[in-house]
Amino acid sequence: xxxxxxxxxxxxxxxxxxxxxxxxxxxxxxxxxxxxxxxxxxxxxxxxxxxxxxxxxxxxxxxxxxxxxxxxxxxxxxxxxxxxxxxxxxxxxxxxxxxxxxxxxxxxxxxxxxxxxxxxxxxxxxxxxxxxxxxxxxxxxxxxxxxxxxxxxxxxxxxxxxxxxxxxxxxxxxxxxxxxxxxxxxxxxxxxxxxxxxxxxxxxxxxxxxxxxxxxxxxxxxxxxxxxxxxxxxxxxxxxxxxxxxxxxxxxxxxx
Amino acid sequence: xxxxxxxxxxxxxxxxxxxxxxxxxxxxxxxxxxxxxxxxxxxxxxxxxxxxxxxxxxxxxxxxxxxxxxxxxxxxxxxxxxxxxxxxxxxxxxxxxxxxxxxxxxxxxxxxxxxxxxxxxxxxxxxxxxxxxxxxxxxxxxxxxxxxxxxxxxxxxxxxxxxxxxxxxxxxxxxxxxxxxxxxxxxxxxxxxxxxxxxxxxxxxxxxxxxxxxxxxxxxxxxxxxxxxxxxxxxxxxxxxxxxxxxxxxxxxxxxxxxxxxxxxxxxxxxxxxxxxxxxxxxxxxxxxxxxxxxxxxxxxxxxxxxxxxxxxxxxxxxxxxxxx
Ligand SMILES: Cc1cc2nc3c(=O)[nH]c(=O)nc-3n(C[C@H](O)[C@H](O)[C@H](O)COP(=O)(O)OP(=O)(O)OC[C@H]3O[C@@H](n4cnc5c(N)ncnc54)[C@H](O)[C@@H]3O)c2cc1C
Ligand SMILES: Cc1cc2nc3c(=O)[nH]c(=O)nc-3n(C[C@H](O)[C@H](O)[C@H](O)COP(=O)(O)OP(=O)(O)OC[C@H]3O[C@@H](n4cnc5c(N)ncnc54)[C@H](O)[C@@H]3O)c2cc1C
Numbered sequence: 001x002x003x004x005x006x007x008x009x010x011x012x013x014x015x016x017x018x019x020x021x022x023x024x025x026x027x028x029x030x031x032x033x034x035x036x037x038x039x040x041x042x043x044x045x046x047x048x049x050x051x052x053x054x055x056x057x058x059x060x061x062x063x064x065x066x067x068x069x070x071x072x073x074x075x076x077x078x079x080x081x082x083x084x085x086x087x088x089x090x091x092x093x094x095x096x097x098x099x100x101x102x103x104x105x106x107x108x109x110x111x112x113x114x115x116x117x118x119x120x121x122x123x124x125x126x127x128x129x130x131x132x133x134x135x136x137x138x139x140x141x142x143x144x145x146x147x148x149x150x151x152x153x154x155x156x157x158x159x160x161x162x163x164x165x166x167x168x169x170x171x172x173x174x175x176x177x178x179x180x181x182x183x184x185x186x187x188x189x190x191x192x193x194x195x196x197x198x199x200x201x202x203x204x205x206x207x208x209x210x211x212x213x214x215x216x217x218x219x220x221x222x223x224x225x226x227x228x229x230x231x232x233x234x235x236x237x238x239x240x241x242x243x244x245x246x247x248x249x250x251x252x253x254x255x256x
Numbered sequence: 257x258x259x260x261x262x263x264x265x266x267x268x269x270x271x272x273x274x275x276x277x278x279x280x281x282x283x284x285x286x287x288x289x290x291x292x293x294x295x296x297x298x299x300x301x302x303x304x305x306x307x308x309x310x311x312x313x314x315x316x317x318x319x320x321x322x323x324x325x326x327x328x329x330x331x332x333x334x335x336x337x338x339x340x341x342x343x344x345x346x347x348x349x350x351x352x353x354x355x356x357x358x359x360x361x362x363x364x365x366x367x368x369x370x371x372x373x374x375x376x377x378x379x380x381x382x383x384x385x386x387x388x389x390x391x392x393x394x395x396x397x398x399x400x401x402x403x404x405x406x407x408x409x410x411x412x413x414x415x416x417x418x419x420x421x422x423x424x425x426x427x428x429x430x431x432x433x434x435x436x437x438x439x440x441x442x443x444x445x446x447x448x449x450x451x452x453x454x455x456x457x458x459x460x461x462x463x464x465x466x467x468x469x470x471x472x473x474x475x476x477x478x479x480x481x482x483x484x485x486x487x488x489x490x491x492x493x494x495x496x497x498x499x500x501x502x503x504x505x506x507x508x509x510x511x512x513x514x515x516x517x518x519x520x521x522x523x524x525x526x527x528x529x530x531x532x533x534x535x536x537x538x539x540x541x542x543x544x545x546x547x548x549x550x551x552x553x554x555x556x557x558x559x560x561x562x563x564x565x566x567x568x569x570x571x572x573x574x575x576x577x578x579x580x581x
Pocket of ligand 1: 006008060090096118120
């Protein structure tokens with residue numbers, strides 16, 4: 001089976017966020033594989049081990065994304081592709097999915113896995129957009145996938161309810177937490193990853209004209225939420241704290 | 257010049273979700289003086305159309321087909337595409353719900369449109385509409401515009417105030433006949449979870465429990481508090497993973513994103529993935545025995561203490577004062 005994972009390098013949002021020159025500051029920021037994409041990588045490896053074939057991880061990003069691709073290779077993926085976005089002035093979900101679609105139209109694929117949402121920009125658009133551009137079915141926020149021949153059985157999380165879905169390959173799915181527990185790269189895995197193929201493609205290599213993938217949306221401002229006043233931590237006897245809280249919620253916060 | 261804007265109304269358990277009215281309000285801003293056309297898609301949904309007019313839609317299209325009974329991306333996409341082809345809207349608004357998240361990117365891709373997802377507010381700036389949305393797990397916000405083509409957005413539930421309901425408003429409700437071809441994904445079964453009562457994403461008050469409640473039994477005092485406040489009960493991932501409650505109660509990045517007026521977090525530490533789902537709440541109360549817990553950093557009011565002592569006292573106190581008023 002030809003299995004692909006679309007993977008995004010993201011800012012670790014557990015870190016402190018600050019703004020510099022109207023942009024989220026990337027100095028001293030930690031970057032990681034988007035957590036939901038880690039589930040996708042893990043599932044891809046498990047499915048390959050069951051059904052045979054190859055796992056290719058693909059990202060659209062800067063040179064630095066090589067680090068996250070190597071991590072995926074160290075987990076057990078076979079090949080990686082970095083499509084460089086350095087020639088782009090603007091990039092939104094339209095851009096990213098159009099570039100990925102151009103790449104995939106030249107590939108033979110059975111299954112594409114992605115994350116259900118990127119934790120930094122957080123739109124969840126790229127997976128479904130890509131599936132539409134490739135004219136294949138997709139299922140988002142999956143928590144289980146079983147493949148039997150060309151029949152695919154999926155559990156999909158819908159706001160806590162579970163949909164049991166049947167569909168077929170070729171297919172795109174996006175991972176929800178609960179799909180699996182991603183493995184940590186092992187030391188031998190890390191050593192092997194250094195020798196695994198990692199191909200870098202420029203937009204030219206894909207015959208993409210920047211104007212054709214120009215972003216349809218524009219970010220005009222980025223800002224931090226107004227600093228909340230430090231909350232009131234109540235003190236005294238618990239019973240009197242409770243009385244005070246109820247009174248504050250009624251008279252000060254006016255929410256009850 | 258006004259724009260024609262299409263709103264997808266969403267039905268759940270035979271009722272319209274509030275986010276449908278919020279979407280109409282957003283559409284109104286985008287449309288200026290243009291027309292708001294609401295669409296309802298499903299089977300047996302005709303009778304739900306009227307309130308959409310009362311909340312500001314000018315017309316309602318009802319697209320019914322047995323194949324649209326359960327949501328599938330393929331079925332709804334075909335219906336929406338046929339509606340868009342017929343109506344040629346210049347704007348489209350969906351709710352940012354499981355359904356809206358799944359469907360909107362596909363429609364945007366087909367229409368070669370930009371899509372601003374998960375907006376919490378919008379404002380007119382000259383000719384443009386500027387949309388605000390949370391990014392970085394809610395730690396920051398961005399303002400976006402759509403520079404080219406259809407203006408397509410999804411609205412986060414419970415953030416945009418619907419228009420006043422006006423039962424005297426009238427408008428046409430017309431069937432829209434759709435032709436639904438084969439579905440490539442088939443929903444065999446939907447396993448509904450126990451979540452009863454208030455839809456978490458629409459709740460005004462939420463009492464939420466974490467691993468600190470220690471057992472399924474431990475949710476009882478929270479439920480009692482919720483009953484007194486007519487609130488919904490929510491949970492952290494920690495509580496769901498430990499089997500204290502069902503995943504349908506989960507709040508956060510993986511679970512539901514909520515924006516109630518009041519969020520009472522009991523025995524929840526305040527991990528970023530949890531905060532991503534609730535930090536926009538108007539007022540946050542934290543009850544936790546660890547004074548260092550990060551939940552206190554986002555809380556407006558905090559009580560450091562044992563939730564099993566604090567929560568029942570709160571319930572009693574609310575009972576007292578709410579009876580009086
Ligand atoms: C000037 C500028 C520069 C930017 N540079 C970058 C950049 O270097 N890299 C970048 O990713 N974004 C960049 N962006 C942001 C870009 O607009 C979005 O982050 C990106 O298109 C994905 O959208 P999202 O974050 O909403 O992802 P979502 O749609 O939420 O992502 C869902 C899933 O899609 C897949 N996916 C998302 N993005 C990618 C990707 N780039 N490659 C492969 N799979 C992906 C993953 O599986 C992910 O889990 C830039 C934006 C601007 C304005
Ligand atoms: C990709 C990803 C997605 C995730 N998505 C989500 C999500 O959507 N939602 C979510 O919630 N989490 C999510 N998580 C998990 C998150 O990181 C935390 O593990 C989780 O939120 C912790 O739950 P908790 O606060 O209930 O448990 P804990 O962190 O164990 O906290 C329990 C708290 O209870 C307090 N406590 C204990 N006993 C008492 C008592 N008697 N009285 C008062 N206080 C008491 C303790 O002091 C502690 O602060 C996600 C994680 C990942 C990696």
